[in-house]
Amino acid sequence: MPFVVRRLLAVVPTVLVVATATFLALQVVPGDVATIMLGVDARPEELGRLRRELGLDRPLVVRYVEWLGRLARIDLGTSVSYREPVTRLVAQRLPVTVSVALGAMVVALGVALPVGIAAARRAWSPLDLAALAGSQLGLAIPTFWLGILLLLGFAAAWPVFPLQGYVALAHDPAQWLRHLALPALALGLERAAALTRLVRAAVLDELRRDYVRTARSKGLGDATVLRRHVLRNALIPVLTVAGLQLGFLLGGTIVIEQVFGLPGLGRLLLQGIYARDLLIVQGAVLAIATMFALLNLVVDLLYAAADPRITYD
Amino acid sequence: MSTRPSALRLPLAPGSPAPPRRHRLNPPLVAGGALVATLVALALGAPLLAPYDPTAVDPAGRLTPPGGSHLLGTDRLGRDVASRVLHGGRVAMAVGATAVLIGAGAGVPLGLVAGYRGGTLDSLVMRVMDGLLAFPALLLAVMTIAALGPGHVQAMVAIGIVLIPIFARLSRAQALAVRHQEFVLAARALGAPEGRIVARHVLPNIAGPLVIQGTVAFSGAVLAEASLSYLGLGTQPPTPSWGGMLQEARDVLFIAWWMAIWPGVAVAAAVLGFNLLGDGLRDLLDPRLRGGAGQ
Numbered sequence: 001m002p003f004v005v006r007r008l009l010a011v012v013p014t015v016l017v018v019a020t021a022t023f024l025a026l027q028v029v030p031g032d033v034a035t036i037m038l039g040v041d042a043r044p045e046e047l048g049r050l051r052r053e054l055g056l057d058r059p060l061v062v063r064y065v066e067w068l069g070r071l072a073r074i075d076l077g078t079s080v081s082y083r084e085p086v087t088r089l090v091a092q093r094l095p096v097t098v099s100v101a102l103g104a105m106v107v108a109l110g111v112a113l114p115v116g117i118a119a120a121r122r123a124w125s126p127l128d129l130a131a132l133a134g135s136q137l138g139l140a141i142p143t144f145w146l147g148i149l150l151l152l153g154f155a156a157a158w159p160v161f162p163l164q165g166y167v168a169l170a171h172d173p174a175q176w177l178r179h180l181a182l183p184a185l186a187l188g189l190e191r192a193a194a195l196t197r198l199v200r201a202a203v204l205d206e207l208r209r210d211y212v213r214t215a216r217s218k219g220l221g222d223a224t225v226l227r228r229h230v231l232r233n234a235l236i237p238v239l240t241v242a243g244l245q246l247g248f249l250l251g252g253t254i255v256i257e258q259v260f261g262l263p264g265l266g267r268l269l270l271q272g273i274y275a276r277d278l279l280i281v282q283g284a285v286l287a288i289a290t291m292f293a294l295l296n297l298v299v300d301l302l303y304a305a306a307d308p309r310i311t312y313d
Numbered sequence: 314m315s316t317r318p319s320a321l322r323l324p325l326a327p328g329s330p331a332p333p334r335r336h337r338l339n340p341p342l343v344a345g346g347a348l349v350a351t352l353v354a355l356a357l358g359a360p361l362l363a364p365y366d367p368t369a370v371d372p373a374g375r376l377t378p379p380g381g382s383h384l385l386g387t388d389r390l391g392r393d394v395a396s397r398v399l400h401g402g403r404v405a406m407a408v409g410a411t412a413v414l415i416g417a418g419a420g421v422p423l424g425l426v427a428g429y430r431g432g433t434l435d436s437l438v439m440r441v442m443d444g445l446l447a448f449p450a451l452l453l454a455v456m457t458i459a460a461l462g463p464g465h466v467q468a469m470v471a472i473g474i475v476l477i478p479i480f481a482r483l484s485r486a487q488a489l490a491v492r493h494q495e496f497v498l499a500a501r502a503l504g505a506p507e508g509r510i511v512a513r514h515v516l517p518n519i520a521g522p523l524v525i526q527g528t529v530a531f532s533g534a535v536l537a538e539a540s541l542s543y544l545g546l547g548t549q550p551p552t553p554s555w556g557g558m559l560q561e562a563r564d565v566l567f568i569a570w571w572m573a574i575w576p577g578v579a580v581a582a583a584v585l586g587f588n589l590l591g592d593g594l595r596d597l598l599d600p601r602l603r604g605g606a607g608q
Contacts (some may be wrong), residue, residue, distance in 0.1 A: 017444035027458045140585035142536055144543050145559060145577035148566065156567045251449030255540050259563070270544060273459045281459045289448050 002113035004301060010060040011297050018289040023067055026278050027060065036276045037080050050080070074275075076283040081275040086283035089268060094287065096166055096264035100187065100256060101249040103180045107188025108195055109242060115192075116199025117226070123204055131196060137194025143252050147186035154182060164261035183260045187252045191245045198241050209233075236303070243299025247292045254288075342593025345443075348586030361425035363396035368551045376569045386571040388561060397553035398575050404465060404554045405583060408547075412470040412534040416476025421523065423477070424484025425511050430493050439485065442478035450475045454537055458546045465538075465554070467548035472537045476530050483526050487519035516529055521598035525591055531585030539580045540578045555580045 033131030034050040054077075055063040070077070076086035119131035127225060155163045161182050167175035206212065207230060215225045254266030261267075265284050333477035355362065364384075371391030379386040385394040393454060427438040445453065465545040500510045507523065521593030541547035550557060562572035 017440075018447050021444055022456065025456050029460050030462070136585065136588065137359070137581075139588060140532075140581045142539055142584070144540060144576065145573075145580065146578070147457050148563065148573050152566060152570055152573060160352060247449045251451035254451055254455060255544060258544060269455065269459075269545075273455070273463075273546065275376050278459070281456070285448075285452060285456050285459075288452050292449055292452075293447060296534075 007297055009301055011293050014293045015290055017295065019068070019071060019286060020064075022282055022285050022289070023064060026282055029278065037278060043088045053077075057304075071286075076286070077279040079272075079277055079280050080262050081271070081277040081280070084145070086279050089280065090158065090265065090283050090287045093170065093263055093268050094285075095221035096262050097257070097266060097288070098254050098291075099169065099176070100183050100262060100264060101181055101246060103193065104188035104249045104252070104256075105185030105242070105246060106186050108191035109192065111192035111198050112195030113238075115202055116196045117231070119196070120207065121226075128200070129143060131200065135193040135196045138189055139195075143187050144189050144255045144259050146189060147183065147256055150182045151259070151284045163206055166264075179260075179262075183256045183262060186259070187249055187256045190252070191249060193247065194196045195238065195242060199234070199238055202237050203230060205231045207233045239302060240299060241303070243295060246295045246299075250288050250292055250295075280290065316584045318525045321483070324440030335360045341589040342597060345586050345593050348582060349590050351403060352583050352586055353406060355399060355405045355420070359396075359399040359403050363393070363399045365393035365396040367392060367400040367553045369393075377564065378569075379571050385575050386569070388572055389565055389569070394558075394572060394575055397558055398555070398579050401553045401555045401558060401576060402579060402583075404548050404552065405538055405580070408465060408469050408472065408538040409534040409583075409587075410533045411474060412472035412499025412538075414493070415470065415473025417480045417523065417527060419482050420477040420480025421474070422484075423514075424481035425488045425515060425519075427481070427484035429511055429515060431489075431505075435485070438481065438486060440480045445474070445478040446482075450533075451540060453538065454541060455544070455546065456506070457542065460517050463541075463546045463549060465548040465552065468538055468541045472542070476534070479530065480526065483522060484519065488515055488567050491515055499548040511604045525598060526588055528591035528594055532584045532591070535580065535583045535587065539576075600608055 026033075032047075033054060033056060034047045035042065038046055038050060051057055055066060058066075074087055076090065078084065079086050079089060082089055087139060099313040115131050117132075119128040122128055150161075151163060154161045164177055166179050169176040211229060212225060215229050220228075253264055256262070256271060257266040265288055266304035268280060269288070272278070272284060364382075369392060373391065374387050375391040376390055377383050377391070379385040379394075383393050383395065385398065387393055388397070408565070423438050423442075427435040428565055448456070453475050454468075454471040457466050457474055461467040467607065488511075495516075497510060500514050505513075527591065538547055538554070539556035541557070541562045542554040544556075545560060548557055549553035550561075558576040559573060562569070562576070566573055
């Protein structure tokens with residue numbers, strides 16, 4: 001079976017484990033779920049209807065199987081607080097979260113690649129030491145605090161960027177970029193700190209190898225050796241970790257969306273928690289975790305393009 | 314071929330700057346250790362050091378800028394920011410320590426037994442751990458809190474659960490590496506029970522990496538607690554927490570900037586301290602990395 005098909009099939013058990021964990025987590029909620037969702041003042045007939053709708057009057061296993069069946073049809077139930085299908089709510093907010101996470105990845109790679117490569121080329125120079133110290137500091141600064149500082153600087157003191165909100169890409173690309181710039185920067189710089197250390201270590205490791213000496217001895221210039229040989233090898237571990245970092249970024253969007261008032265999946269999840277709307281919580285968690293699993297898949301598939309030593313037959 | 318000095322050749326060429334020689338006293342260990350010791354001392358001494366009661370409301374003195382009797386200013390309820398930052402440190406350290414204890418307390422035995430015994434038990438434990446790792450860490454913590462409800466005890470449990478698979482994987486890998494070594498075989502030949510071999514022989518041999526992981530996990534736990542409290546899911550008001558203080562600052566960002574600075578500095582200092590300490594301990598305890606450049 002070709003690798004792509006095998007790897008695609010491997011996503012199914014991961015998503016199943018994630019779905020099961022999400023289902024089970026919300027079964028251990030202390031107290032009566034219907035009362036939690038509708039509040040103590042809810043009428044008994046409303047409570048009864050919700051209990052029937054959620055299947056609370058049936059055994060756990062039956063509920064689980066039914067829930068999986070609905071999940072297979074991408075039916076996540078109807079939100080009590082929004083009175084809308086959860087699938088629609090998730091679909092509306094998905095582009096915001098994806099935009100923030102991808103924007104942050106662009107920032108992370110845009111900073112980490114040049115800084116990491118420059119630091120490795122001048123190992124132990126003041127520039128390298130500054131990059132190492134900067135990355136250590138960058139890892140320590142919480143993304144939401146950096147977000148607040150960016151708001152203080154670029155939305156208050158020097159109001160270049162908007163304080164809150166989001167504009168869809170299709171509606172106005174320039175405004176989309178303006179609204180995304182600060183959130184992507186806040187989220188991306190922390191990941192840039194982690195990636196810079198990795199890029200530096202990977203490039204430094206490759207620079208010491210024999211093939212670099214060979215390439216130089218046959219007369220290739222620095223830039224060519226770096227571009228054609230060193231980076232192609234050094235960037236393979238970077239690609240792996242960058243893919244995993246996207247998972248961090250998806251988690252990070254929960255906080256960043258709150259700081260910048262972005263109507264994404266993270267915000268939906270929090271609104272679900274605040275309103276005790278467990279179907280929203282379930283839907284948002286599933287959507288984010290499934291995206292994480294799919295991203296890991298994409299990273300695996302990208303290896304083939306980056307590393308000719310890996311053949312996926 | 315160009316004759317100019319090659320930057321690419323630098324790490325290879327004779328006479329090129331070598332990695333700085335590691336001194337017996339490694340700088341990250343000293344800097345991280347000093348920072349952590351200071352923060353722990355400040356947290357422990359907060360009741361003595363804090364000039365005011367961190368929850369005492371003073372409507373007349375609300376949003377006072379830094380200076381005078383309030384060194385770091387006051388918040389919108391007139392509470393002293395310096396006192397709240399100091400007491401917030403106690404919450405951060407308590408949550409960090411408890412979460413690491415939960416994560417290591419459950420993860421290490423699970424990983425040790427899985428790695429040492431192998432077979433079906435190993436597969437079962439590690440599949441569950443892989444399932445937990447299939448969630449982005451913060452999402453798993455938020456989902457746990459969605460189930461348990463907000464609060465700082467719940468935050469400790471949620472962060473602890475996130476740490477379990479990390480400790481389990483590390484302990485399993487380490488246990489796998491030592492289980493066929495001669496000292497383990499010797500103990501088995503002497504008739505020592507399995508439990509005793511794991512506790513008395515395997516565990517002490519893998520303690521180094523676990524201590525390093527514990528230190529790094531502590532910094533992650535402090536950061537996670539701040540994030541959860543910022544989202545209103547961790548420590549609840551009026552108990553001071555660094556994340557909660559930053560959430561309160563968000564609403565008055567443009568008129569009381571000082572509220573948004575000091576709790577953030579405190580989180581960053583704590584995370585930096587524990588990260589540096591972890592790096593330093595890695596240099597000290599892991600001989601494979603000594604003298605290496607690829608840190």
